[in-house]
Amino acid sequence: MKKIFLVLLLLGIAFNVQAYSKKGAERAVTKYQKVAQSALDELDTDKAKKNLLKAIALIESYKLTNKNFADIYISSGVLNLMIEDGGEAVAYFKKALDLDPDIEIPENFSSDDVNKVFEKAKQDSSKAEESFTFDTVNYKIIYRAPKNHRAGSSLNLDVSVEPLPPSGYDIQVMFMNKNTKEFESLRLTRSKSNKYIGVIPNTSIPEAKLELYILMTDNDLNPVTMAGSESEPFKINIVKKTVSDIDDIDLDGDEKKKKIVKKNKVKKDDNFSFMSLRLEAGTGFGIAYGDPLYTPLEIQPGLAWSPAWIAPDISFFITPKVMIGVTSRIQFVENAWNVSLKGQLLLHSEKSYKLFTDFGAGYGSVKYRIDVSGTYPKQGNDIVVHENIFFWSGVSFVFMLNDNFGISTSAKINLIVNPKVSVLMDLGAGFYLEF
Numbered sequence: 001m002k003k004i005f006l007v008l009l010l011l012g013i014a015f016n017v018q019a020y021s022k023k024g025a026e027r028a029v030t031k032y033q034k035v036a037q038s039a040l041d042e043l044d045t046d047k048a049k050k051n052l053l054k055a056i057a058l059i060e061s062y063k064l065t066n067k068n069f070a071d072i073y074i075s076s077g078v079l080n081l082m083i084e085d086g087g088e089a090v091a092y093f094k095k096a097l098d099l100d101p102d103i104e105i106p107e108n109f110s111s112d113d114v115n116k117v118f119e120k121a122k123q124d125s126s127k128a129e130e131s132f133t134f135d136t137v138n139y140k141i142i143y144r145a146p147k148n149h150r151a152g153s154s155l156n157l158d159v160s161v162e163p164l165p166p167s168g169y170d171i172q173v174m175f176m177n178k179n180t181k182e183f184e185s186l187r188l189t190r191s192k193s194n195k196y197i198g199v200i201p202n203t204s205i206p207e208a209k210l211e212l213y214i215l216m217t218d219n220d221l222n223p224v225t226m227a228g229s230e231s232e233p234f235k236i237n238i239v240k241k242t243v244s245d246i247d248d249i250d251l252d253g254d255e256k257k258k259k260i261v262k263k264n265k266v267k268k269d270d271n272f273s274f275m276s277l278r279l280e281a282g283t284g285f286g287i288a289y290g291d292p293l294y295t296p297l298e299i300q301p302g303l304a305w306s307p308a309w310i311a312p313d314i315s316f317f318i319t320p321k322v323m324i325g326v327t328s329r330i331q332f333v334e335n336a337w338n339v340s341l342k343g344q345l346l347l348h349s350e351k352s353y354k355l356f357t358d359f360g361a362g363y364g365s366v367k368y369r370i371d372v373s374g375t376y377p378k379q380g381n382d383i384v385v386h387e388n389i390f391f392w393s394g395v396s397f398v399f400m401l402n403d404n405f406g407i408s409t410s411a412k413i414n415l416i417v418n419p420k421v422s423v424l425m426d427l428g429a430g431f432y433l434e435f
Contacts, residue, residue: 025062029055033072040075045083052076057137062166063219070100078109081117093121139165141214141227145234149210152202155236159188159196159214168219171196174230175212177204183230185215210236272320273434278313278408282428288368290420292382295372299384304368307333311428313342321346327360329426331367334383338364338390352400359393366416366424388418398432408432 032055039048055072058064077092096103105118142160149155157173170187177184184204188196200210213228228234288304291297310332315325323344330337340362348355365387372382394412401407408431414424 022062022064025058026064026066029058029064029066029069029072032058033069036072036075040079045079048075049079049083052079060166065099067100067103070096070103072096073099074103074105074109077117077121078105078114081113089117090121090124093118094124097121137163139163139216139225141171141216141225143214143227143234145212145236148237148239149205151205151207151238151240154202155200155205155210157186157188157196157198157200160194161196161216164194165216165224166219169224170217170221172215172217173198173200173212174215174233175200175204175210176206176233178206179204183211205238208238210238212236273317275314275316276323276325276432276434278311278315278430278432280311280313280408280410280428280430281308282311282410282426283308284366284414284424284426286366286368286386286414286424287422288370288384288386289422290384290386292370292372292384295376295379295382297372297375297382299370299382304370304384306331306366306368306424306426309333309426309428311426311430315342315344329364329366334367334369336365336367336385338362338366340364340390340392354398354400354406356396356398357394358396360390361392362390363388364390366414366422368422386416386420386422386424389416391415391417394426400432404434406432406434 032051036048036051036055039045039051052072052075055069056076059069059072073092073096077089077096080089080092105114140162142162143158159171159173161171171190173186173188174183175186176182186198186200188198191197200212211233213226213230213233215226216224218224284306285303286306287301289299289301292299308331309329311327311329313325313327315323317323323346325342325344326339327342328337328339340360342358342360344356344358346354347357365385368384368386370382370384371380373380376382392412392414394410396408396410398406398408407429409429410427412426412428414426416422416424
């Protein structure tokens with residue numbers, strides 16, 4: 001019966017035990033042994049248990065055979081009887097007898113319960129099912145079996161084990177061979193990246209379904225753990241389809257990666273939209289000054305309103321992220337307009353939205369409405385015109401309702417020059433169509 005504390009502790013140290021040489025491991029075991037004995041003398045059972053288990057992890061990992069280390073297993077067995085239910089005491093005592101067949105329970109540890117369990121360990125020490133090995137670590141085999149595999153191709157295997165087992169432990173794939181109709185063993189090779197890899201040849205793969213499970217064995221070929229089993233194996237469908245028909249088939253290994261790369265490359269480089277159309281409406285605010293159209297005033301620079309406009313836009317994709325096109329700003333309330341050439345960059349794209357930045361230059365005019373009611377009550381408003389060359393830059397956000405249609409919002413800064421200079425801010429919203 002394995003205890004949670006034992007499993008967690010050995011999991012934690014399993015990654016570190018291989019950092020020693022064999023001599024270094026023996027010195028470390030001796031150190032843990034002394035610390036544990038001192039803790040037992042002080043009745044600090046938690047500290048004793050922790051150091052005994054660290055020592056056992058090193059002994060088992062390095063297959064140490066020093067007779068002096070048998071005391072460690074005796075202490076562990078006694079401690080197991082003292083503070084737990086004794087479910088592992090027999091296994092500890094048997095391991096002590098393996099190291100030193102003449103060992104006995106020390107007088108200070110002797111009791112009726114301890115002696116009874118120790119005698120049982122002596123009687124049962126030859127039974128393999130109760131042998132104590134380092135497989136008290138809760139090893140986990142990690143393998144993702146593909147749902148489908150293409151007929152006529154070999155199956156690449158990629159298996160991980162956590163924590164990493166000691167050298168000498170084998171990982172084997174047991175698979176149903178189509179020729180023998182029985183499970184056959186394929187030993188996997190440990191790679192530099194500490195994964196276990198291998199290949200089942202296509203000549204051994206059945207026509208309809210491949211069944212397999214993965215087995216881990218220790219140095220003595222005793223089973224340690226497995227993923228799947230002979231009664232409940234992994235099952236992989238064998239499909240007879242060509243590469244062009246496998247969009248929904250879960251391929252294995254490199255073949256799947258090549259397919260994904262190929263599909264993404266086509267989508268990214270060859271299958272982007274041709275053009276976009278946009279129609280927005282909005283308003284603007286800017287700096288107006290100079291002579292108005294209808295009153296003999298000279299307007300000093302100040303913030304003025306440039307009322308309602310619409311802006312049709314057509315752009316063409318030259319790459320998936322770069323567009324060129326033509327846009328216009330038609331100020332229908334005051335009858336002013338401009339037209340410009342534009343460039344546009346797609347900054348970010350998701351299924352639900354797109355973010356663009358755009359810029360351009362063109363020719364035209366903008367009209368600002370100026371309040372002159374203080375001087376000319378009957379006139380109320382007058383118009384100041386800024387015109388000729390336009391330079392502008394902006395950003396736009398499109399919320400996509402589907403792959404082709406969306407709602408567009410934009411913000412744009414305009415610089416109007418020659419002869420007067422004005423800065424105009426436009427805010428708009430409208431519809432976006434891409435195809």
